[in-house]
Amino acid sequence: MSDLSQQVKARSPFAEAWDMFRRNxxxxxxxxxxxxxxxxxxxxxxxxxxxxxxxxxxPFSPPGEQGFLLGTDYLxxxxxxxxxxxxxxxxxxxxxxxxxxIFIGVTVGALAGFYRGWVEEVLMRITEFFQVLPTLLFxxxxxxxxxxxLPMITFAIGIVSxxxxxxxxxxxxxxxxxLEFVTASRAAGAGAGKLMFGVILPNAMPPIIVQSALMVGxxxxxxAGLSFLGLTDPNVVSxxxxxxxxxxYILDASYTVTIPGLAIFVTVLCIxxxxxxxxxxxxxxxxxx
Amino acid sequence: xxxxxxxxxxxxxxxxxxxxxxxLNFSLMHLAPGDVAxxxxxxxxxxxxxxxxxxxxxxxxxxxxxxxxxxxxxxVLQFDLGYSFFYNEPVTKxxxxxxxxxxxLVFTAQIFALLIGVVLGVISARKPNGLASHxxxxxxxxxxxxxxxxxxxxxxxxxxxxxxxxxxAGMRDVTVDGGFWVHFADVARHLVLPGITLASxxxxxxxxxxxxxxxxxxxxxxxxxxxxxxxxxxxVVYKHALKNxxxxxxxxxxxxxxxxxxxxxxxxxxxxxxxxxxxxxxSIIARDTPTILGILFFSALVVIVGNLLTDMALRLxxxxxxxxxx
Numbered sequence: 001m002s003d004l005s006q007q008v009k010a011r012s013p014f015a016e017a018w019d020m021f022r023r024n025x026x027x028x029x030x031x032x033x034x035x036x037x038x039x040x041x042x043x044x045x046x047x048x049x050x051x052x053x054x055x056x057x058x059p060f061s062p063p064g065e066q067g068f069l070l071g072t073d074y075l076x077x078x079x080x081x082x083x084x085x086x087x088x089x090x091x092x093x094x095x096x097x098x099x100x101x102i103f104i105g106v107t108v109g110a111l112a113g114f115y116r117g118w119v120e121e122v123l124m125r126i127t128e129f130f131q132v133l134p135t136l137l138f139x140x141x142x143x144x145x146x147x148x149x150l151p152m153i154t155f156a157i158g159i160v161s162x163x164x165x166x167x168x169x170x171x172x173x174x175x176x177x178x179l180e181f182v183t184a185s186r187a188a189g190a191g192a193g194k195l196m197f198g199v200i201l202p203n204a205m206p207p208i209i210v211q212s213a214l215m216v217g218x219x220x221x222x223x224a225g226l227s228f229l230g231l232t233d234p235n236v237v238s239x240x241x242x243x244x245x246x247x248x249y250i251l252d253a254s255y256t257v258t259i260p261g262l263a264i265f266v267t268v269l270c271i272x273x274x275x276x277x278x279x280x281x282x283x284x285x286x287x288x289x
Numbered sequence: 290x291x292x293x294x295x296x297x298x299x300x301x302x303x304x305x306x307x308x309x310x311x312x313l314n315f316s317l318m319h320l321a322p323g324d325v326a327x328x329x330x331x332x333x334x335x336x337x338x339x340x341x342x343x344x345x346x347x348x349x350x351x352x353x354x355x356x357x358x359x360x361x362x363x364x365v366l367q368f369d370l371g372y373s374f375f376y377n378e379p380v381t382k383x384x385x386x387x388x389x390x391x392x393x394l395v396f397t398a399q400i401f402a403l404l405i406g407v408v409l410g411v412i413s414a415r416k417p418n419g420l421a422s423h424x425x426x427x428x429x430x431x432x433x434x435x436x437x438x439x440x441x442x443x444x445x446x447x448x449x450x451x452x453x454x455x456x457x458a459g460m461r462d463v464t465v466d467g468g469f470w471v472h473f474a475d476v477a478r479h480l481v482l483p484g485i486t487l488a489s490x491x492x493x494x495x496x497x498x499x500x501x502x503x504x505x506x507x508x509x510x511x512x513x514x515x516x517x518x519x520x521x522x523x524x525v526v527y528k529h530a531l532k533n534x535x536x537x538x539x540x541x542x543x544x545x546x547x548x549x550x551x552x553x554x555x556x557x558x559x560x561x562x563x564x565x566x567x568x569x570x571x572s573i574i575a576r577d578t579p580t581i582l583g584i585l586f587f588s589a590l591v592v593i594v595g596n597l598l599t600d601m602a603l604r605l606x607x608x609x610x611x612x613x614x615x
Binding site for chain 1: 433520569584596
């Protein structure tokens with residue numbers, strides 16, 4: 001036995017998952033593209049310092065002509081500069097809103113799954129309540145009533161998107177709380193907080209991680225929808241807002257709409273491919289599907 | 290009897306949910322900066338404190354929170370959602386005028402997505418490595434990742450501006466004159482692009498799920514029995530397997546109603562569809578709080594009714610559920 005334990009090196013679950021993930025070519029390519037987009041969002045504005053609000057040329061100069069790689073929009077602003085600066089807002093809000101909803105969802109799901117009884121009953125009713133409110137309309141209302149600042153938009157997206165995370169977390173907690181190692185920790189004197197977040201939560205992470213990855217994608221789509229409708233901070237550029245403000249001119253210059261849309265599409269596509277890859281890597285049981 | 294009883298419990302539950310929406314609505318209205326008195330005084334070009342106080346007393350805004358809440362809920366139960374100072378019309382009237390257009394769009398898109406989604410799912414489950422299967426994967430990826438308003442604009446450019454098959458905007462053509470069927474055809478023509486756009490998000494979900502459940506059912510024992518009995522492939526797939534594979538898809542479709550209504554807001558904005566979404570958009574720009582909150586209430590109502598209908602459909606499809614409690 002001792003021989004065997006020396007030969008087989010214990011590997012961390014992360015190393016194992018990474019190994020699985022690496023074999024998924026689509027997910028790897030998507031991850032690389034996402035990396036490029038993120039780098040572009042961070043350093044892009046320094047490498048290409050054109051102000052996205054500057055009217056640099058005549059309106060509707062087509063892509064590639066007059067030295068503007070992606071052309072100019074209806075006000076003669078450089079579309080490339082707008083896309084680069086918009087990436088910051090889209091990614092930032094996507095990440096932050098996903099964090100908000102994961103935080104709410106995990107807390108609600110953990111409490112409901114751990115305490116059961118009336119706590120679960122109340123929390124799951126609240127969850128159902130939020131599922132009944134049409135998400136986009138509710139966040140439109142929040143942004144309209146309380147102002148279109150970036151923190152408010154982030155909150156408005158996060159507060160409507162947590163129900164799926166809560167349900168998944170609760171289901172995992174219901175399953176794991178009955179397992180022996182939890183009983184053992186309980187017997188060893190672990191308190192409720194320690195049991196929930198120190199013992200059960202780490203074991204409930206795989207499906208939560210997958211869902212979180214997908215949340216970032218849907219939060220980016222969400223922000224794009226809000227800013228398409230004009231519900232966005234007027235002092236920043238975002239991808240959805242470029243589409244919203246140019247859409248009257250699709251007859252003259254369809255590229256002002258197709259290009260920013262493509263940016264959203266590619267980003268969210270890559271995130272869902274990475275999510276799929278994570279799903280395969282973290283839930284080996286589902287792999288046949 | 291149990292069917293009726295369960296439905297009764299569901300409806301009671303739906304009413305409680307609706308009242309919760311009302312409480313939320315009212316609290317939002319209270320928390321938001323500015324009230325009706327401010328709106329009215331603004332439209333008058335400003336007013337002094339005395340007038341403001343008078344307006345607040347007239348509208349009962351000086352009453353305690355709970356009294357006002359009670360009045361609001363009581364008003365809604367009598368179909369009174371307040372008055373829109375922007376449109377100069379009762380909110381209920383405004384909304385009811387536009388609700389049919391949204392319902393038409395939402396239900397068309399749901400049914401369209403379900404039909405096409407299930408058909409694609411079944412075809413690709415029968416040949417897991419065939420062309421249809423890869424198409425499902427591609428459609429699913431597109432549906433998950435493309436912003437719906439962008440999909441709409443692309444379809445608009447392709448099938449309305451470049452190839453003028455469908456109208457650019459609106460729900461009907463005012464110049465069209467004729468009987469019921471002429472108008473029906475006119476509305477249908479306007480509905481095609483918005484319907485497809487809205488369905489595109491959910492088509493992906495439904496085709497993927499029905500493919501997965503179909504694969505599972507096709508491998509089960511009773512399907513093998515049916516085949517061994519000598520039934521044709523067609524009968525096995527569409528009469529035996531499909532019935533069982535349908536209920537998860539219908540359950541999913543029910544859960545999507547709130548997302549469909551949300552998507553409808555964006556689709557309506559793209560195609561100038563004269564529904565609740567367009568109204569919501571306009572009243573948000575006009576900062577018309579009573580109308581916005583009225584729309585939130587009615588759209589929650591649409592979602593709840595959609596959920597109830599899904600539940601009943603599920604019980605019709607799956608006899609095993611009929612005896613079970615709510």
